[in-house]
């Protein structure tokens with residue numbers, strides 16, 4: 001049973017036990033997504049595609065260990081994320097370290113832990129070689145093509161490549177591989193991340209073609225072989241009911257075709273990897289919150305006990321999250337609707353989960369379920385206005401397990417000296 005199929009009293013029982021607002025993740029839905037990934041991409045070009053889950057999307061070791069046991073690796077962007085991946089059981093080349101504007105100390109520590117290092121900049125390659133006299137077992141470089149002919153749907157999240165701080169243009173990436181080769185590296189990977197929340201599989205294929213062609217060119221010019229090509233994350237989620245799901249089936253088939261068509265043997269028959277976060281856990285997670293106030297001024301406002309500090313995406317880039325309502329009232333009528341803004345209590349006017357949304361007429365005590373919050377949700381939480389982060393709960397069949405307690409005021413004061 002999905003969370004939104006539960007009754008008011010079942011959901012209310014969760015809030016009474018763990019507090020409101022509350023993040024809830026469905027274990028069954030996470031496993032469904034992993035299986036969907038494997039059944040469609042597990043057979044691509046014989047070797048299969050391996051996903052390195054982007055830890056930043058949902059950095060909870062309980063969830064990470066489900067993904068690790070199901071065969072995923074981890075994409076980490078900081079040392080604490082590497083340590084979280086270790087808690088989930090991962091080590092060595094189960095982890096790829098993709099960071100930007102990084103210190104050499106950090107890269108050195110991640111590589112000493114055995115993680116695969118992904119260089120974001122030519123200057124970092126040189127600094128790393130100068131400071132570390134053992135060659136890396138395997139090295140990736142991140143490509144930034146500058147302006148490309150096609151754009152993804154969600155430029156507001158990822159930015160235009162020519163304006164993005166990530167990765168290296170072609171001339172620099174050539175120099176980076178040359179430096180790495182000369183330093184003794186013999187195993188190579190290539191990476192880019194140019195799309196975010198992209199539902200059109202054709203755009204993902206365009207990225208694959210871009211990287212495959214570049215890998216062949218680099219392999220040719222520098223006489224190196226690529227062991228892995230990392231196509232990045234960014235598989236899209238259907239956040240709103242009128243959107244279609246990402247067509248992973250066709251993508252898998254077309255990716256296989258492309259790999260054969262371009263004869264990737266020429267680049268060393270690399271394994272394809274990805275670092276999807278959102279697509280894996282996004283749909284499994286919900287932010288549950290209670291209606292605490294209603295206000296009628298120039299607009300009608302529904303005040304809830306969660307704020308943008310619990311879920312930043314709508315306020316930060318106008319992201320849509322579907323909302324459904326549960327009520328214990330006998331007079332609750334799903335067909336009686338009104339247009340409202342759903343707001344938190346932050347002293348920021350973009351603290352809104354929905355703007356001018358048509359929702360069933362609600363009253364204090366009703367429960368609002370904010371859908372698709374299982375990636376880049378709790379993880380992006382903050383404490384502005386003294387707002388404390390909520391608990392996280394994992395639901396499996398009929399049981400629930402606390403996987404992170406709610407913050408208390410003691411936590412809020414813990415770092416003061």
Ligand SMILES: Cc1ncc(COP(=O)(O)O)c(C=O)c1O
Nearest residue numbers: 054193197233234275276277278
């Ligand atoms: C380098 C990198 N990889 C992977 C991801 C995961 O993206 P998504 O969760 O949209 O798949 C991100 C998202 O910020 C990222 O910056």
